[in-house]
Structures are given as C-alpha cells and as structure tokens.
Amino acid sequence: TNIVWHKSSVGKLHRQELLQQKGCVIWITGLSGSGKSTLACALCQALYSRGKLTYILDGDNVRHGLNRDLSFKAEDRAENIRRIGEVAKLFADAGLICIASVISPYRRDRDACRTLLPEGDFIEVFMDVPLQICESRDPKGLYKLARAGKIKGFTGIDDPYEPPLNCELVLPQKGNNYASPCEMAETVISFLEEKGFLQA
Numbered sequence: 412t413n414i415v416w417h418k419s420s421v422g423k424l425h426r427q428e429l430l431q432q433k434g435c436v437i438w439i440t441g442l443s444g445s446g447k448s449t450l451a452c453a454l455c456q457a458l459y460s461r462g463k464l465t466y467i468l469d470g471d472n473v474r475h476g477l478n479r480d481l482s483f484k485a486e487d488r489a490e491n492i493r494r495i496g497e498v499a500k501l502f503a504d505a506g507l508i509c510i511a512s513v514i515s516p517y518r519r520d521r522d523a524c525r526t527l528l529p530e531g532d533f534i535e536v537f538m539d540v541p542l543q544i545c546e547s548r549d550p551k552g553l554y555k556l557a558r559a560g561k562i563k564g565f566t567g568i569d570d571p572y573e574p575p576l577n578c579e580l581v582l583p584q585k586g587n588n589y590a591s592p593c594e595m596a597e598t599v600i601s602f603l604e605e606k607g608f609l610q611a
C-alpha cells in the first residue's frame with residue numbers, strides 16, 4: 412500500500428541497444444558437484460570473448476553476503492532462491508545475461524523465479540549428473556561429511572532434489588556424457604543465439 416512504481420525515461424530496450432544483447436536469466440540447477448559453477452564460469456568467459464555482458468549469481472557466493480542469514484532448511488532454501496530470483500530479474504532488466512548457479516532443489520521455488528520474468532527469458536539448465544558421480548568428485552569434501560553424519564540435510568543424501576520436468580536444456584546432452592565445460596557452454600550459447608539473445 413502507498414507504494415507507486417517510478418518509471419525512468421531510460422528503459423530496458425535502451426539498455427539492450429547499448430549492450431547489443433537481450434537481458435535474460437540462465438538458471439543452472441543440479442546437485443552439489445554437478446558442475447554448475449564450472450559451467451557458469453565457462454559460459455561467462457565464452458560470452459565475454461564475444462563482447463557480451465554477464466553476471467554470475469552463485470549460491471555459495473551469494474550466501475557469503477546477501478543471503479548469509481539463511482540456513483539449508485527447506486524454508487531458508489526457498490527464501491534463498493526467491494531473493495536470487497528477484498536479483499536475477501533486476502540484472503535481466505538491466506540488460507545483462509544473468510547466470511544463476513544454485514542447487515535450487517525444489518521445483519516450486521524454481522518455477523516461482525520463472526514467473527518473475529517475461530515468457531522465454533528464463534532459461535532453465537539442468538545439470539543431469541548422477542549422485543554417484545557428484546559424490547566421487549566431492550571437491551569440497553562435503554559428501555564425505557554428509558555420509559559421516561557431520562552435515563545434516565545435505566542435498567541428495569538426506570535432503571531432496573527435484574529434477575526439472577520441462578526445462579530448456581539438459582546437460583550433458585544425450586550421448587555426450589563426457590562433454591567438457593567449454594562444450595556445454597557452447598551448447599548454451601547456441602541456444603541463446605537461436606533465440607536472439609545475443610543481439611539487441
């Protein structure tokens with residue numbers, strides 16, 4: 412109540428014209444260790460080389476600041492995703508290609524972020540990597556701690572992960588199980604090109 416939207420004379424279309432790209436959100440979801448952050452960085456680098464402006468919202472990083480007050484219980488994960496979705500929406504409105512790399516284990520929370528954006532501007536990428544592989548990578552040793560009962564409520568071990576039912580991209584693509592992060596980034600970039608996001 413008593414809050415009125417204030418419009419600026421410089422809008423999203425002007426910013427997109429300036430940047431020669433269209434603002435959107437690439438939402439990378441998957442288990443810990445599935446390669447979300449690696450893909451986000453490869454994508455950021457490949458787009459930077461093409462002169463395109465991106466910004467990464469990585470779960471781990473955002474939890475150091477904006478979301479430092481949140482735990483990993485379901486309602487805090489929901490709030491984590493809600494805030495990241497709102498920030499991603501602002502970045503997309505700024506004309507950037509915003510890359511969110513977050514476990515985002517609940518379908519409902521991801522779908523809520525999708526509804527914040529215009530149709531087609533939310534690109535959900537599912538890192539379809541089996542738990543066994545994620546666990547064997549275990550770069551931070553968190554699966555080991557979770558198996559030892561030293562971390563409770565770890566996604567995939569004793570906390571749920573709901574895979575997308577209908578997302579824009581599933582990686583690695585069928586028949587290409589050993590795709591490198593760069594190859595995966597190129598798959599995403601082909602999608603962006605095809606949909607016209609890499610021009611104003």
Ligand SMILES: Nc1ncnc2c1ncn2[C@@H]1O[C@H](COP(=O)(O)OS(=O)(=O)O)[C@@H](OP(=O)(O)O)[C@H]1O
Nearest residue numbers: 443444470471483488491513514515516564565566
């Ligand atoms: N209980 C539990 N479950 C899952 N992950 C955990 C947990 N505790 C800490 N971590 C570390 O936090 C990173 C995930 O943060 P996110 O913000 O992406 O998680 S979520 O979307 O809110 O579920 C995750 O990073 P990634 O490995 O990059 O996914 C972990 O390093």
Ligand SMILES: Nc1ncnc2c1ncn2[C@@H]1O[C@H](COP(=O)(O)OP(=O)(O)O)[C@@H](O)[C@H]1O
Nearest residue numbers: 442443444445446447448449548550590591592
């Ligand atoms: N395409 C890939 N092929 C093989 N290993 C990968 C690939 N992508 C990431 N990795 C490795 O898997 C581990 C987890 O990757 P990371 O990006 O940190 O995952 P997440 O952000 O989902 O937790 C890292 O050690 C990384 O080097």
